[in-house]
Amino acid sequence: MRTRARTTLFAAAGIAAALSLGAITPALAGTSQQTGTKSAATAAAVQGDPRAATTRVADFYGAYIDSIWDNEDPAASANAKALRKFYLSPAEQKTVAAFEAKEHADGILFAQNVPVKWSATYTGSGAGHATSLVTLTWSDGQNPEVTKIKVQSDLQTRKITDLQPAG
Template structure:
């Protein structure tokens, strides 16, 4: 093989490797999962890199509901957001829970899912027990960033058969 062909092949190989490495570096950034230059950014990217769920798990369904609901009320300038929030309530909450939420909202003039007038920046759901055909979860809402961020907690009861949320109440 001549030196000219070998040099051309090496140049093409080096170019292909450089292009692949550039693409590998840019693709995660475009997807929002790239490595950030700050510790907080890196932690956020790492936590957003994976997600999973199981529609049979009532605690997972509570997490799915709160995640979707918070996304909808957060994006309040999107014309579809309010309709989506209402549709989520209708799908995830039992009829009795929907009535209880509506009564809270009429009395307190606040969101009966979040028990607040504003929208949290973070949420977490933890299984806390089950019995008598129901499972309980606790939702922790974080209202700001930083080490002294305010949090509130909501106890959520779900029916194990229907997977519907049957009760929500502020945790003490």
């Protein structure tokens, strides 16, 4: 009987938490839930697949940029280092470190500052690797500055094995 009561209590707490989260999440995400008006913001769906190389590249760049953007957060630097360790192959980690020592710039972004937007696009695969093109946008406005990075991922390990500035 005690186990059932405890289970019921946990289930009720979980439902209450989910309902509360559902109520506050749009506000935290910057969307509006106005009803009955035509100006209500539409929600953009974001999805992913941990098996897809380009999704993993996008996940890495999104999390990495978030970490370095929030550079005043004490956990940001440690998080960026952990992301590099998790997503990059050991050989690519060494290549990035060598680039940074030589160029005094971030070896993931090939820059000294942080982009305001990013995207990742699948461009092909072969010989056990997938290639993605990461587009970094550095400013807002009509003519934003954009750079591109060619990212190669190993299809077996899902690790990023090569980063190269593109075009």
